[in-house]
Amino acid sequence: MLIEMHGRFAPHQAIEIARAVERFQPGWLEEPCRPDDLDALALVARHTPLPIATGERLYSANAYRDLFARRACHIIQPDINQCGGLLEVKKIAATAETHSMMVAPHNVGGIVSTTAALHLMAGLRNGFLLEHFNDFVDEDVKQVGAPYPEVVDGHFALPGGPGWGIELNEEYIAEHPPVTVDGVIQDPGLNMFVDGDWNRRGR
Ligand SMILES: [Mg+2]
Structure with missing residues (x-):
């Protein structure tokens, strides 16, 4: 069990929550505080034995340097x-x-993003796990290329074949352009202000 806190808490609140959930031994607390307040994050890390995960909203090596x-x-x-x-x-x-x-x-992308991340993980000595939304992706995602990386018994197989080891279905992609509103590409899986079941990615 991994607990996503999405940067929503002040450090004293995050510490209180950490103490309340410690007995369940979650694998991590993710983004307990605002991603740009690293001192708050460090404060939480000093007050709980639970591992702290963060970084999906840090956008360069320089941002990680301070972390x-x-x-x-x-x-x-x-x-x-x-x-x-x-x-x-x-x-x-x-x-x-x-x-x-x-x-x-952090990986909420499709076949290219996931495959690139798998290649990265294969080359790391400190790779832990790869986030993946296999069960929640939009229906089209699995049609855009093959072989689509699947989790079997909690694990991915490494991509095989030359290059990335995948083949894009460019015809299918061309037939299914993204929906745009006022020039902005819409994310049908994360429309949390319209769909009551947005947390299930609309499925
Ligand atoms: Mg996250």
Whole structure:
């Protein structure tokens, strides 16, 4: 069990929650405080034995530098799509290793994002786990390429074949362009202000 706190709490509240859930031995507390308040995060980390995970809203190696210096977490969650790409995240992960921190890439993307993250994980000594929304993705996602990475008994197989090891179905992608409103691409899975079951990604 991993507890997502989504940066919603002041440190004293996060510490209170951590104490309340310690007996359930969750694998981590994720983003207990605002992602840009690293001192608050470090304060929580000092007051609970539970591992702290964070990083899906840190967007460069420089942002991670301060996190490392403060020892403000135990597990980092860089997102390859939002954090400068594969090589930047590799650099961040290698620095995390020198601080005895583990890596659990934030990954809510499709076949390319997940496959790239699997290649990254295969090359890390401090890789912990890979986030994945296999059971909640939009129906189209699994049609855009193959083989689609699937979790079997809690594990992914490493991608095989040349390159990334996947083939995109460009015809299907061209036939299913994203929905836009006023030029902004819509995320049908996260429309939390319309769908009552948004937390199930609309399925
Ligand atoms: Mg998260």
